[in-house]
Amino acid sequence: xRKKVFLMLGVLLALAVTSVSYAATNAAKSVTVNSGQFATVxxxxxxxxxxxxxxxxxxxxxxxxxGTTGKSDLYIIDPNSYTGDVYGxxxxxxxxxxxxxxxxxxxxxKIYGKSDSATSWTEVETTVLSLANGFITFTLSxxxxxxxxxxxxxxxxxxxxxxxxxxxxxxxxxxxx
Numbered sequence: 001x002r003k004k005v006f007l008m009l010g011v012l013l014a015l016a017v018t019s020v021s022y023a024a025t026n027a028a029k030s031v032t033v034n035s036g037q038f039a040t041v042x043x044x045x046x047x048x049x050x051x052x053x054x055x056x057x058x059x060x061x062x063x064x065x066x067g068t069t070g071k072s073d074l075y076i077i078d079p080n081s082y083t084g085d086v087y088g089x090x091x092x093x094x095x096x097x098x099x100x101x102x103x104x105x106x107x108x109x110k111i112y113g114k115s116d117s118a119t120s121w122t123e124v125e126t127t128v129l130s131l132a133n134g135f136i137t138f139t140l141s142x143x144x145x146x147x148x149x150x151x152x153x154x155x156x157x158x159x160x161x162x163x164x165x166x167x168x169x170x171x172x173x174x175x176x177x
Contacts, residue, residue, distance in 0.1 A: 038082040039176045041075055049073025049148045050112045050121035056151060057169050061101070061158035069107060069154030075174050077147040079140065086140040086176060090149060093171035095134040100166025106130045107154040107170070113144030121148060149174060
């Protein structure tokens, strides 16, 4: 009988500690909304980016064949005179669907910067976006009037070309904060 009482007290004590811990964690969450827009993001168009190409994806996969992706400008980011660090994340929005058709898809992403007075873009950062990671992060550390997010090259291996179940074309979206 005593063992049952101690067991019940132990269970009640464990439940009490767990619920207090959860409530404290949950109550500490807060959201702050910034109504100002410190950066403008637009899809690259025409020849305004460093590669001068906006045709992406520009490859034609065949089942059981590896290939290269080509290059393209994705986004132009204007920090609107903001001089602090700007953090960005480029997401591969449909990685799960792409994985149904590619055993791998690796895209070399380059971040470029350009001053209004300059005629050419300066490479700021390079990283690889793949099906394995699904997103990349980057920092725009100031010093330029605009930035470009571009695909400089890439490679893939197609295991299927049936787009009814998956996808053959990547969907991107970028978040700036």
